[in-house]
């Protein structure tokens with residue numbers, strides 16, 4: 001589904017991704033781990049099409065089609081979803097209005113009829129309830145004044161409503177208390193399906209206890225330096241990243 | 253422009269004045285003629301303001317000065333374009349409609365109120381007495397040339413008196429339409445609104461038009477003790493027009509004025525809104541939204557004068573500027589010596605949609621009492637590209653994302669419009685404005 005070859009990306013002339021390779025197939029869950037500043041969010045944003053990052057070299061294809069020339073909104077409509085590490089606050093736009101605009105933009109692309117305010121309301125409420133999001137939060141301005149945990153739950157709500165084929169979750173577990181983590185993890189697990197792939201970016205094993213990955217990758221210095229099964233995450237939990245960073249330096 | 257040619261233009265208006273004085277409303281009432289003559293002298297003396305005056309620093313009115321506008325003395329009813337007609341119809345009864353400065357009985361629909369136009373009031377000896385007590389008593393003509401010009405030349409307008417204790421539920425709509433007829437004309441609407449003790453009223457001034465013209469309007473608002481007034485000014489003039497408007501409100505004890513000013517049209521627009529909090533515990537809220545695209549200048553000057561103790565004011569003006577538009581917000585607040593416990597909050601927020609757009613925003617506080625709370629803040633920003641990306645990453649298209657964020661910027665003002673029909677109308681105007689701003693970008 002997703003194929004990445006030798007991806008180099010930079011911002012303001014600064015190289016962040018340096019030769020990243022990754023294959024993700026439908027039905028798989030991949031975890032990406034790595035130290036702060038190693039390029040995980042950059043990678044996630046490049047996948048979603050953020051234009052402040054320049055893709056200097058490499059290949060990035062989704063279902064065999066290159067994503068590089070595709071705008072973020074088309075990528076989203078084609079089924080790529082990014083849950084932001086830091087969701088943006090937008091005062092003056094109600095959460096519900098935003099969600100409906102997004103869902104209808106995606107539905108139109110897929111040849112489905114628009115949902116009117118009433119139909120959408122009941123759909124949104126139903127999904128929101130499962131995530132512990134109440135009506136008040138749906139009516140408030142998008143993410144404005146939401147707590148860290150509320151923002152993350154709102155990202156999962158968007159994930160559920162937009163029903164993408166590839167979901168990238170950038171530290172969706174950080175800032176969550178135990179109960180919220182469980183809610184979010186259940187939300188992610190409910191999205192696991194043979195047609196969908198999920199990439200979770202995380203620092204913590206605790207999420208991976210709930211959302212058990214098929215593959216774990218370690219990103220250091222803008223490239224994947226080690227890949228393995230779910231045991232790799234446990235090993236990292238014990239040993240940290242320094243041994244891999246040291247190996248990395250030795251190679252370079 | 254040289255001094256000479258300025259004088260020449262003034263002379264043109266001096267000659268016009270002598271020629272039409274006897275056809276202007278109220279002629280023959282000594283006090284009206286005096287009021288007009290005195291204002292005319294002041295206008296000639298002041299001349300049009302130049303950018304050397306602090307209050308006009310960013311607003312060059314030479315496009316207005318260069319034209320010798322013809323006055324309007326008699327009623328001319330040009331056929332109205334269909335689009336204007338529809339816009340007028342959007343404002344329900346009770347409604348007074350003025351076309352090129354004169355009340356239009358066919359387009360007006362006064363039921364269920366007994367609304368009078370100012371010219372009608374002046375023709376009725378009983379009402380004229382009330383007018384005499386108030387007209388020209390509040391607005392200053394000694395330092396505001398446009399207000400002086402209006403006072404000399406006003407042709408008509410609304411005269412609204414809400415009796416003591418009466419609560420008027422329906423908004424009173426006052427629609428001013430200007431249509432170009434041959435030469436460029438100046439239209440001088442003049443309104444007087446009096447809310448007697450404990451009364452409540454909502455009134456809406458709407459300015460519309462087609463072609464090139466100048467609307468130079470003055471409104472005096474008197475709120476007696478405990479009166480509550482909701483005032484809307486919708487400036488939707490034609491793209492080739494000039495609009496200068498002065499509003500002077502005078503609030504007595506515990507009176508409350510909420511003003512919402514929305515400016516969408518006009519090539520050159522100057523709104524002056526002055527409020528005297530002249531009674532203990534009086535309060536005003538002044539909210540504004542102005543949107544201007546290429547080639548336009550919109551200037552909002554407000555002045556809140558805290559004269560008595562325990563008065564409060566809240567002010568929020570939002571400017572939206574596209575293309576090479578210029579916006580001005582100048583918010584003056586005066587707190588007099590004995591206006592203790594004054595509580596004034598002022599915010600100016602501005603969104604620039606292009607690198608060529610400009611905003612000059614300035615608070616101007618003069619505080620002579622010591623026990624006061626005054627807060628102000630001004631922001632100037634661009635569309636947040638992180639927010640755009642966030643929306644796009646959810647499938648929302650580029651233009652739609654911009655529309656959503658621009659609408660979000662205006663939300664504090666647009667969502668607060670309390671008259672449903674007006675809100676719908678503003679929503680439409682706003683959507684159109686945003687569309688053309690995006691297309692021009």
Ligand SMILES: Nc1ncnc2c1ncn2[C@@H]1O[C@H](COP(=O)(O)OP(=O)(O)OP(=O)(O)O)[C@@H](O)[C@H]1O
Pocket residue numbers: 011012014016034035036037038039040041042043085
């Ligand atoms: N706009 C920017 N300008 C300059 N440098 C940037 C910018 N954005 C990111 N970087 C740099 O790119 C590097 C990678 O950042 P990125 O956010 O991708 O790391 P991360 O792996 O997600 O870290 P974390 O675990 O802290 O979230 C960092 O050194 C960061 O400072």
Ligand SMILES: [Mg+2]
Pocket residue numbers: 040041042085170171
């Ligand atoms: Mg990150």
